[in-house]
Each structure stands twice: as structure tokens, then as C-alpha cells.
Amino acid sequence: MTATIERPEQETAQVPGPRQVVGPGLQPTLDELSRPGRATTKVPHAPADALERIPPDHRRAAPLGLPELNEPEVIRHFVNLSQLNYSVDTGFYPLGSCTMKYNPKINEWAARLPGFAALHPLAPDAVAQGTLELMWELEQWLAEISGMKAVTLQPAAGAHGELTGILMIRAYHMARGDHERTEVIVPDSSHGTNPATASMAGFRTVTVKSTSEGQVDLAALSAALGPHTAAVMLTNPSTLGLFERQIVELLDAVHAAGALAYMDGANMNAILGKFRPGAAGFDVMHFNTHKTFSTPHGGGGPGAGPVAVNEKLVPFLPWPRVFRDGDAYRLEKPGERPSSIGRVRSYQGSTGVLVRAYAYLLAHGGEGLVEVSEDAVLAANYLRHRLSDTFEMPFAQVSKHEFVASAARLKDETGVRMLDIAKRLIDKGFHPPTIYFPLTVEECMLVEPTETESVETLDAFADALIEVAREAHDDPELVKSAPHDSPVRRLDEATAARQPDLRWRAMSGRETPCPG
Amino acid sequence: MTATIERPEQETAQVPGPRQVVGPGLQPTLDELSRPGRATTKVPHAPADALERIPPDHRRAAPLGLPELNEPEVIRHFVNLSQLNYSVDTGFYPLGSCTMKYNPKINEWAARLPGFAALHPLAPDAVAQGTLELMWELEQWLAEISGMKAVTLQPAAGAHGELTGILMIRAYHMARGDHERTEVIVPDSSHGTNPATASMAGFRTVTVKSTSEGQVDLAALSAALGPHTAAVMLTNPSTLGLFERQIVELLDAVHAAGALAYMDGANMNAILGKFRPGAAGFDVMHFNTHKTFSTPHGGGGPGAGPVAVNEKLVPFLPWPRVFRDGDAYRLEKPGERPSSIGRVRSYQGSTGVLVRAYAYLLAHGGEGLVEVSEDAVLAANYLRHRLSDTFEMPFAQVSKHEFVASAARLKDETGVRMLDIAKRLIDKGFHPPTIYFPLTVEECMLVEPTETESVETLDAFADALIEVAREAHDDPELVKSAPHDSPVRRLDEATAARQPDLRWRAMSGRETPCPG
Amino acid sequence: MTYGYGPNTAGDRERMLGAVGLESIDGLFSDIPASVRATGLDLPAGLDELSLARRLETLAARNQVGLASFLGAGAYRHHIPATVDQILSRGEFYTAYTPYQPEISQGTLQTIYEYQSLICQLTGLDVVSASHYDGGAATAEAALMTIRQTKRERVLVSRAVHRHFVDTTRTYFQGGRLTLEELPTTAEGTTDLAALEQALADPDRPVAGVLIGQPNAFGILEPMAQAAQLAHAAGALFVAVVEPVSLAVLAAPGDYEADIAVGEGQPLGIGLQYGGPYLGLLAARSDLVRQVPGRLVGRTTDVDGRRAFVMTLRAREQDIRRDKAASNICTNQALCALASTVYIATLGPHGLRDVAAGGAAKAAELEGALAAFGVPRIHTGAYLNEFAVRVPDARRIHAALLERGILAGLPLADWYPDDEALKDALLVCATEVTTSDDIAKFASALREVAA
């Protein structure tokens, strides 16, 4: 299980020199840019004797070996790098399961207000009333949207919310003296975080197959359910973009077995104000604020994964909760609720993200949120319609905010795979959809347009995909060797994995004493 | 002198569709993006009867015909457009006479502090003490740098400063009853704003030739001087990047003729703490904060052009000045100084720019500013040295912060013009230097590297220019048809001027009533 | 190292000096005669960024910007959508120069073209310069345009044009043998058209241009169409000095046949900033194009036939025409023009109308609240969102209100010191950001301080 990292000899790779033209030019790395003695003046120089009182064996021996740059180089480096990225601010990004909607700019402004941004996480409640009020109000709103009883804002992402939820379910069963529930059931279309969460929380994962209509198989689920079942994790709408039509029966079956029902709320963008999971019988769910509520994805994070629970699980919510006492807001005190599963993170939550989510919800209001879902679902069905002559649509049901399409037939006919189609879309100016997920449909793509894209954009994207399909017939090599117009072309991922190079070489020895 | 604008039929031009790939793709215009009924919700809806009290004949009859977009489209449009620009933040920009140095990011932060950004220009002094103090202090510093007695911060740019200065000189002569001074003398190498300013201020421009060493010809100047001379405008260092070695004699001659000496301070970046114009005998000068003090050029502005004057001109400074009374700061009161030339603009100055200049000066301090000039001059001489085997250097003298080089020989040998060289530099990833200015040197470029560029960048630029010169010999067509790798290639400027198309077509008729 | 933006290390300097054959930095400055060579600067020591940020925060905190403000007088508080700063803070825009190399400046060039187009739509005119320093400078340049175009030397300006614009124009006029005459106003608060007619009638002193504000400096709506007719009948050009947001709801200068429209662009998404950088708007009829000072961007194609934009008709500009140029302007307010372009694009026609009409509604509310406390309007003409009221002892009241956190507009005596009728006038305004709370606070504080 261990691997020693050998530095591969990549000296033959073409290392970028200075930027080539306006537009995306590859960039040197920070260590390549570094020159001994360069520096900025950002903070006062420390007194020369500042560290004398630190025992020598605690002090750093070797030089730090960090890059030495001046400010203009730093800015140029990162600005140029940024232009190598595709992003929502520059184009259409229909990545299924990710809800790449527009990130409103006022929310960025709000999160940077010094009153929010400079507040210490251990500031006494008396000096944190604004943020506490915001958190409290946000919890109420999420409770309303989820149809649940209470909410914790602490989890830092969806998967973190899953862990929180499943640990609460564990605590619930334990508190009832029910120690035999060692399994968590997930459908085969579930997102990888679901089984991974179950494992982290100490459960065995049981996978149930979906029906050919892309629905959880009620019979299979019922068969899998039993006294060992702690929870069933359902994504609804599912990762196939389909609402579980038998949701009432499914939930009845789960509860009849004494298990609890977890809803993965990653796809809430489809059903705001249309389906309230708690009201329908789910026991716990998470939100992904970075999907449904437009907090920026940031190139992979941060997000937030608030968890909403029904009455049963309130005692187990992570500590500390946020309370309102009259006009004042406060954090739960140590020991106030011994049944809590405890902390799932440091401090109280990713409030910088929550400010944005709050702003998003308040900008829309109840009616606006309903429209969001209506428009998101409309966009997905429209796009699905536009593509239905070109790709197979494995499921007949109306889709929700995203849909699965398959290029299996095209592959049979042309040898062009979904991966090739995705790469060719890059040449056409679009970010590819999610591909090869969910795992249950061959050569699939999962397309999620979101409600913030215009119908012109949807049409242009559909046209591009249809054109790629035509190219697959006419000139398959063109598609298989795509992308052609991106800053780099297909990468050698095998070598990257076989000979991992995960950092630039150490810079020690190159450093000079602190100038002036 | 008049021209009717006929809308040319440009329908044959390739109008961009959606963005092609990551990187610079041409963009549709706002009107092309507009769809009737799209909107944002930025401010509350006005009451329906808000305008009923406005007499109908004052109300707008035709629809406004502005583009209707939603927020995501607006952001995408301008973000994508921005990537079509070359800028200091993305590359080397050695544009002579423009001082394209790095714009520190802390200055951008400072100018956006609500205390500065939200202050009303007519706010009473009592509530504007912070900005008034900043302005007062900045004036003191500029007085020290210029060696002058007093400073006005009002002018919005260098040319505006020139006008202010020349109007003060006019007022000075008038006040002395000297009404015969109707001429302003400028050297042939002067920037176009100098003669244009003289005209605007009602003077006749007299141009004197420079010597073959690129210096103002003392004899020629003396000959031109006389009782009609109101002022001599000298740029020092000159636009040839040369210090006027005979500056003492030149100033003596000007003053001996009863004229005043104006210094165009556009090139102050070369001589901070090395030459103080007022101390040397100049009567008035302007600064370009957007050159010397790093306030961003903004794609053509805004800037600021503070003017410093010696004792003689203090009475004529524009109104209102900023004063300190004890610990308090105040604006000059109406009528306090009847000799003033009056206002040269609305309000007190481009303080948003001045905050940045203040931050720049305070970050550097006296010693830092001297180093700025030393490094700027060093960079120019180093680059000049690197290029001296490839291009002609018409002037033997050490250069200041910029230097003139000529490709006249290369043109004779290869037919490749300086314009072609400049365009070919674009393919190599650099912004071209200023070309064909000053007007006095054939096939010239004016190269100003500034002090914020590393020696590696200077070397890379020199290498690129040398390579272009080689290409001019080996493959002149390659150079003449450059640029090849830019978002667009050479433009049809003739048609643009012959059939001016200065706006997109009106959108009226396309508009819908205000939604909801 | 004493400054943080330069990359040169001691080693770099040595290497570069060596290359140019010098032994010390001093050698680079040997061309400065010793008698005038300076030996440094007596300025404060340079600060690290943290210390600098502290100093700037301290200064900013000495300004009071949280007042309940009714001050406008040409510079207006508006909500600036967050999109504007998001775009303005992109280095690709703000660290570029004038787009002299169009191949790598299409971002700036297209946004200027869009700016020109949008201002055309607002004004109903056909040529828009790519920006002037501010409303004052734009007004002065427009006045000079009328002189160049008509070859006459006399300009009439209503006294109810923004004081600073008039003053600036007067200063710009010092250079020529040019005359700027002010036209009186009536009790309505509008320009006296009879006086205009009379001034235009003098055959010995033909008039080049007539400048009138809309709304004018008292906030009052002027009879622009009639004034334009009078000017045209006398062979003069008519210049409308407009507030751009108001154009979302008011007749466009093109509608009343203005030849030129100028104004302060600050209300279009630019912060108050104690007066600048702002944005001088200047639009004109297309046949005046060669008189238009400043930059123009036009549409064209590249050699491959792609649509592209470029600076054009450059023969009007100082770098080409030197002393014959239409103006000496070089650096202008491009980034402010970009701000206004993003602002207008974000708000759109409906949003901009809401801003203008919302301000009008708030102003009516303000008028009502003040009237209820016995503070009447001075002028009888119609207003949009700004008007003058009479209070007893305006300066004292203004100061007393300031102590209560209320910025009660502009005492018009500051601008018209000799006008008895305006001695106790306060010019107050409201915009879409004015709150009913602030209005109530203003009115009740007025009662206190007047008592």
C-alpha cells in the first residue's frame, strides 16, 4: 500500500517561457520565477533579536526555500494562470450534478464586508450579533425549504454534511439501544460520497440496483432492508436527473424497517418549493450551498453543506447550535446538550460561504426560489429535447434539472467515445458535461444547464453537440484527437500516476539572507 | 469641415458567435446580446405614478432602446472582453512616454475605502477632514519633489495641467500689464499636447528645432525668444529620453526674455530626487500621476495632472486651494483669492486617483522614490545597450528612463518598417514600444521599460526584438504581415475613417414594457 | 531595498551597470549639471504595506460618509451594482493604456464603442466622444465646439447651469477673445427665454452657442425645445447640459433638436469620491463629428474579415494635429466610461428608469415632508428629483442639521452669493437610495433646529 515517490525526469517537457500572446499562455512555476534577493515589503521588518528567546533547537535550521518574487511578478503570474481556466464567468458549464449556476457579484461584496470578514470565530456572542442573526435566520429558511425541524450550518461541504447526518443516525440508533444496525443502503446510481461516507461512519455499504426506468427498485430495496439497516441514502431527484416517483412507498419501506432515510440534497435545485423532503418523510438531508444556492465553487471549494433534520434527530445535532433568546442571538454553551454528536469541525461553520447563501436566498425570496427550480427544470428538458434525435435518452420520464444522455449508439457506429465528444466540445467553446457518471448508463453524459443560462446559449450548445456527432461520422479522428484549440491538449495521465511529481524541487541553498 | 455619417454596410464582417475556446474570443456587442424582456433587479421598482407630476412634454417619448440583459450575460460579456486586452498585469508594456509601471494593488484597495469613495464633493469641510488632510499632505510632497512653492491637485490629466499652467502664465503676464506676449515656444520633439495646449490657451505656437544630439538648440531658442514670448514649454528629460544638459543656460535665456519656463513633467520618473525643476529655475510644471506615481492608466484614463508653481504663480492657482489651519483642513472660500484663474474643473480634483498617488508616495518615501528613478534609468540604459548592435541609437548621451532607437537601416536593407516590427513583437508576447514618436527621428521607437520589470523580462524583450530583426532579413513577409497570433490581425483603419461607424444601430422598437 | 514594487536585487543592478559600462548609479545621472543636481528628497520614510494600510484607514475614517444626505448639486449617490466593480477591478482593463495597438486592445476598444452607442441611445444623438475629464470640462469643450463650428465668439449660458460648469467654461475661455454671457432665470426657476431672445437678437455680436441645463442647477425642468428653436433661428448651436440618469425618463436632447449634449457622467455608476475621477459626457449631431474633441472608436474589419474596433478620425487629435487639434485632451476617463457602460448594461432600460423615477418619487416624498413642516419650495417650475427650499437662516440651519447627522443639501448662497432670492435657499435632492427614514429624520430635525 505504500509508494516511494521518485522524481521523474521531466526535463524534456517544454517549459513555458514568457507569455506568448494575449490569451492563454502556459506559465513557469513560482520556483522557476524566483530570484534570490527579490522581496516585497508587506509587513514591518521584525526586530533582529525577536527570536533570541526561542531555544535554538526549536528554530528552523535550513532556509525556508520559498520563492523570492516581487509584487508585479506575483500578480502577473496568477492573472495569466487564471486565463487558462474555463469558468462560469467566461462560458457555459453544464456539468451534471454540480449546478454550475451564476455566482451573483453582490454576494462577493457582502462576504467581504469587514463586519463579516474580520470577525474572530471565538468572539463573544455580544460582539457577533450580526453573524449570529444571519446564521439563525438562514437556519429558519433552510428548515422551511427542507420541511425539517432544525438545521446545522457547520458542515463544510456536501460530503461533510453526509458524514454529519449519518453520524447522527448512528447516535440515534445507539441512543435507542439499537446496536445492530451496521448497514447503509445506497442505490447504484448514488454519488461516490454516499458509500464513502457510510464507510467513514463505520457502516457497511449495501448497494441496490435501479430499475430500467432509472428509479430505485422498491422490491430490491425492500429485500435489502432489515434489522441491520441503519439508513438508506437516497438522492432525490436522483443522479439520473429523475424524481423518485415511488418516493412515498420507498420512505414507508425504510421506516417500516426501523431505518432512517437520508436525502442527499445535491439536486435540490430541481425542487425548491416543489418537494420538501422533511414534510414527505425524510429524516435528514444536506444542502450543497455551492450548488443550489450559488456560492462559488472556487475551483473545487470551499462550499457548505448545511444539514436539516426532523424532530427525531434534533438531540444529536452537532455542537454548538445557534439560538435566539428574545432579540439576542447566542451559541449553545458547552455541555448544554450532551446528546450531541459533538463538533464536526473547528468553530461554527464556513460563515463566509453562508453569507453568500443568505444573500442568495434573500435576493430570491420564496417565489423566486420556486422560479429557479422551474427554470432549471425547463432548461434541462428543453436541452434534452434538442438532443433527443442525436443521442439516446435512456429514460422516458420528464427530467428534472439535469438529464442523462448516452452516446452508446454513436460509439458503435463510429468508435468515438463520450470522452472524445467531451473533449471536442472544448474546441467548440463549451465546458463538457459530466461524463461516465452515473455509473449505471453506458457512454453517458449528465447535462445540467441551470436556470441562469439563456435559451440562446442552450441552443448554441445543442448545435455544437449535434455538430460533434456529425463530425464523429464524417471525421472520427478529428473528434478522437480533440481538443485542438485549448491551452494544452490531452494529457499523459498514466505517467502522472505512475511517476507522481507532486511538487517542484526544493529550493534550499538558493536563498540569500534577508535584504535590508 | 463637416461630415455626415453614413452607416456603412458591414454585414459582411464576421460577427462573433459564442466564445470559441478558453482565451481570447471576439464577442458580440451588447445590442446583439439583448433580448426584449430580460432584466435585472438592482433597485426597487419605482411607483407607477412616480412621473405623473412631470409635464408630458418633458417626458421621454420614444423607448430608451438600451440593451436588455441579465446579470450573468453582463459579466460574461465584459470578462471575456477583458481577456482581449494586453495589460501591465499580464505582460511587459514598454510604451515610451507612458511609464507603464506596475499599479500596486493596495492602492486599489485604498481608493475603495468607503470613507474616501463615498464622500460627496460638496461635503462641508468638517466632514471631509480625512481627504482634505490627504490632499494637503500630497501637495506638500509634490512641492518637495518639484522644488516648487505650491501645488494644485485639480487638473485631471497632464494636458489639463498644461492648460492650467499656461493659463496661469497668461494671467501672470496680464497682471503685470504685459499684454504683448502671444507666443509659446516648444521644441520640435515636444508632445502633441504642448502645442495643442498653447492653442487652447490662445497662444501661437513657435517650434524650435533640436540639435543633432537631441538637445534643445540654445541658439535657436534664443533667437526665437523675445518680447512676444509668454512661455517656453520644455520636457525634461525630453521625449527623446535625454536630459537637457544646458538646462541652466536654457532657463536663463527664457527668463532673460521675460518669459516663464513651463516644464512638462511627464518624464519625472527619471529624475525623482535628482533634479528638482523649481529649484533649478522652472516656474511651473505638471506631474502625471498615472505615469510617475503609478495610478492606473485605465485603458486611457483617468489620471491626474497636479501642477506645481513657484512663488510668482501662486496668486494665480486655480480655485479652490486646500489649506491647513492648525489641526484642521479647509477649502479656500469663494472670493478669498480674486487673482485666481478660477476653476479648471468641477469640484476639487480626481481624489480617487490622488488617494492612489498618495499611497504610492508613502509606500516609497524619499529614498524609495530616488531608487525608483535610478532603477528606471538603469533599466532603460541596460535595454538600450542590449539593442545597440541591432538598431541605431541616434543619441550618444546616456539615456534617462527611456530611449529612442531607429530601424531606418533595417528598413533600407529589408523594407520592413518600424510598424511591422512593432506588430511582430505582439506575436512574441510583448506590447510594442511607442513608435514614430518623437517625430524628429526616422523609423523610431521610444522604449520605456520602467523600474518594475525584472532584468529577465528586459532580456527576453531584447532577445525578441533581435529575433524580429533577424526575421526581417530572413523572412520579411512574416514580419510585414504580423501580428499572426493576436485576437484580431491588422485592421482596416482607412475604411474606419472613411465610413465612420461609431455606434451600433438604434434598438428602438425592440423594447417591451417593463416586466413586472 | 526600500521599495517593494521593483525587482532589482543588488546583484541585478551590478550586472546591469556592468553591461552598460558604468561603475555606479551616479554615472547614469552625470548629464544633470552639478549646480542643479539634487541629492535626495525630504519626504517621510517609506512604509510597508501594513503600516500604509493603517494610515489610509485612519484618514478615510476622518471623513464622515454615513450621514443622512440630501446633497446632490451635480453629484449623486446611487446604488452601484456589484457587477461594476467586479469588472473595473480586472487588471486587463485598468492596467492597460490607450488602445494604440488595436490587435491586442479589443477589450478596451469594444467597450468604448459600446459606451458611445449607449450614450447615443440616452441622448438621441449620433456621435459620442470616448470621454472628457468631467461635466465641467465637457461643457467648456462643447462651448468651444460651438465657436469653432460657427466661427463666432460669443456664447450664452443660463445662470442655472451648474455653477462649476459655468466657472470652468469661463476659465477655458480666458485663452481666446471669447465672451461668455449668463442668462437670467425667472421665478419659475427656468431660464428667461425673453432675455435669451433679446441676447440672440444683437446682429453685431452673433451667438455661437446657447447652453441650458436639464434639469437645471435648481433642479427645475427647462423649456428646452423652445430654447433650441430660438438658438437655431439665430444660427447658434444649442447645447443641452444634461444629467444622464434623468434621460431615462426625460425627453432626449435629440428629441428637442439639441446639437450637442454634455453632462456629468458620475451618476452612471461612478462613486462620489469627493469629486473625481468622474466622466465628462459629450454627444453631438453627426455632422459635427470633426469638431468633436477627444477620442472616437469605430467599427471596422481586420485583414481576415473579422469585425474589430479601432480608434478613428484621429486627425482631430493633438498627437496628429498638434496646435491645430480640436482639443489638447490626451488621457481621458476611459475607465469611468467603462464603469458607466457596465452600469447601464446591468440596469438596462427598465432598471435605469426605476432609478430615475424612483428618485422622482422619493423627491416628491421629501417635498411633502418638508412642506408639512412649513418649508416650501422656492421655484414654481416642475422638478425631477432635486429642488430648492427656503428655510429661515439657511447657513445656521444647515450647520445645526449637520451636527445631527443630516447633510441638508447645498446652501445655494454658496453658488449665488449675490442673489437675495437664494440667500436662504437649500438645494436638496433625493435618489433611489434615499430612505423614508432619512426623510422623516430630516423633517423632524428641521423642526428641532428651527425652533
Added chain:
Amino acid sequence: MTYGYGPNTAGDRERMLGAVGLESIDGLFSDIPASVRATGLDLPAGLDELSLARRLETLAARNQVGLASFLGAGAYRHHIPATVDQILSRGEFYTAYTPYQPEISQGTLQTIYEYQSLICQLTGLDVVSASHYDGGAATAEAALMTIRQTKRERVLVSRAVHRHFVDTTRTYFQGGRLTLEELPTTAEGTTDLAALEQALADPDRPVAGVLIGQPNAFGILEPMAQAAQLAHAAGALFVAVVEPVSLAVLAAPGDYEADIAVGEGQPLGIGLQYGGPYLGLLAARSDLVRQVPGRLVGRTTDVDGRRAFVMTLRAREQDIRRDKAASNICTNQALCALASTVYIATLGPHGLRDVAAGGAAKAAELEGALAAFGVPRIHTGAYLNEFAVRVPDARRIHAALLERGILAGLPLADWYPDDEALKDALLVCATEVTTSDDIAKFASALREVAA
């Protein structure tokens, strides 16, 4: 239209509905069983941007952030250079997703690779995950790593590791039959190595990992090298829980042979934000690479031989390995990692050292000032920039100081309610932003409130 970010007009909707063959929007939701179909949301009405901005400003103003603060306890105020936000606010970075398509994600990929490299330099280790949720989650993940690697189930953690990190780890341990035991501390304020040795000695309960903080939760410097030796001797992995800025001046985890280093990355250019989003740092020896949870970016080439970066060793991750993955982590803290990358690149080795040493100097000044008022340190061990002091009646004094605008650190009784020795302890810290004025204010206010 009730929301402002969607482009659809009524006409667009109609056209799209028509295309899919539906008559109304309801048809899109017919798959939701009627019994559980909701009919809207009982939430406040949506706000326009101006009204929204007002509400947010009001809330922000209800927090007090201008206090003289000596509170650290794992989250530290530092000067964040303006470069950081300039880069973070670029849409190309913050509106991108996880770089699944490397051809159009080289910006994100290279910055993660740079991040990994920089954290390697700081920690002296060789593999750095591309981020975890925060210091607490990273600590928990490291503890789980030691368990996976050693196949043992018992982890020892010093009680002087940040309380929240310990609590979080305890929560993560609920899932397994895993044991987390706390090690006591000595009067010096360091972990009791004798107790450690004893705990490691139990042959029936072999230890997977030992976790110790540097500086620890009391601000005290721990004997990391000895602790690591003891751990290794017992076949356990040694995990250093570090504060990253301190690594500019303190021995690196690699120096004392830590197997894993974790910590809270917030001090590296991330705002306090009441606790997040922060940055969980996790670095490890290279032979632990396949146990490292989370994302890794590696260098490779494209088909044309150009250097490029790509996510690699993905077989550890949930989307590939599902229930066998090293962790369930998916979304992480990429943008916070970018912040720290820009922060470190801007400060460089000299600047980062100035931050760390400057804080140490200010802390010594603080210690002196408090000692002069008779407020002594509690622990005798060496500290860097944070330490505990004893005041009479800590909670009352803390509250009284707060009323005087001073945030007097953390009452350690909040974290160690059962520890008599810490009943009246205040944990105070200083950084480079602490001013001598604030220190003087603190000391003199202390005199007042203690009187």
C-alpha cells in the same frame, strides 16, 4: 420576473415549453406524487440588490470588529496583502469547478501544484493534499490515516492540541471502534512525555498515531523531536499539528521526522470570517501517499510535449473507489488554498519570517506589559506568539475588558472546564498587526478593571 439572475422571459418559457410539448410548467413536476408535492415556500419576499445590500450592511454592522484584540486560539489576525483578494476575485478562479477537464483548467491545476510545493517547503514533507475543510477536519483525517497505515486502532493526542481539533477527531472516530486518548501536560505547558512513553508501552493496545501541537494550544513549544522518537520506537506514526506561519521560524515537521503534519491554514492569507471557510493543511512523508485523503495534482505533459498539470492518483478518491476510498471528501477548500498560495508567494521567505518573528516580538512586548501589571504567565515553557496568563477572576475581567473595547484573548476555562489550574487563565496572542498602543491600552485597562 421575481429574480434577477435568470434570463428567461415569458416568451422564452413559452417557446421552451412548447418545444418539449408541455402546456404549463406544472407538467414538468407531474412526477412528484401529489401527496408530497409542495406548493411554494413560506419565505420573505425577494429583495432587489439595493435593499439586499442594506440588509447585509445592517447585519455586518452588528458585529464589532474594531476591538483591540488579543484573541487567537487557532485563528489569527494577519495583514493580508492586497494581491490576495485581487487574485481571489477573478471569476476565472472562483467560478470554476474542480479541474476535471485539465485542458481548460490549467490555472487551477498549476496553482494547486504550487500550493502543494509551497506547503512541502514549509513542512519539510513531500506530499500535500490539495486541501481539507479546516484544521479540525485535517487533524481527524490524519488520525484516520495513522489507523489505516498501521492497522491499529488507538490514537494518542496531547490535551494541548487545539480543543476543536481534538473534538472533531473524536467525532470522526465515532464511526469506528477507534480509541482516542488524551495525554496530560506538565507545568511547563508541554505534553507529558513520561505519560506518552507509558501509553505507548501497552503491548495489548498498540498505538497507531501520536498527535502533538506545535506551538500547542497553550502557545508553548513542544519537544517534538523526542515525542516523534518515542512514537516511532513504538511503531506509531507521529503527527505534528502545526500553525503554518510559525514554520517560517520554527523547525519543520520534516526536521523532527514527523510522518504527517496537519494544521489550520487560515493564518496564510485567509480572513477570520467567524470560522470559515478556512483551510485544512495536510502533508505527509512520500511513502504515505496512497493513504493521503483528498485531491493531489501532479505534473505531466500533453500529447504535444508541453508541461501540464493534472489530478492524479485518483484511485484514492470517493468517485472512483466509493466505499473503499481514503475519505469521503469531494468539495474541498481550493480557493482558500489559492489564497494561501498567493499569500506565500507575495510575502516570500523574508516576509513570512517577518510575520512570524514580528508576532514573537509583539508577544514579548505584551508579556512584559502584562507582567509589569502583575499578570504573570502560567506555563514556564518557551512560546512563540501566544501564551496563557493568570488574572484574578478571568471571566469577569474578560467581560469588563470587552466593555472597554478590548478582546482579552480566550478564557481557557472555556476549553478546559475541569482544570483548576486553568480556571483563571486567559490565552492571549499577538501578531505583526498588534500595536504597542493596543498593548498599552490592554495593560492599563487591566489595572482599572482589576482594581
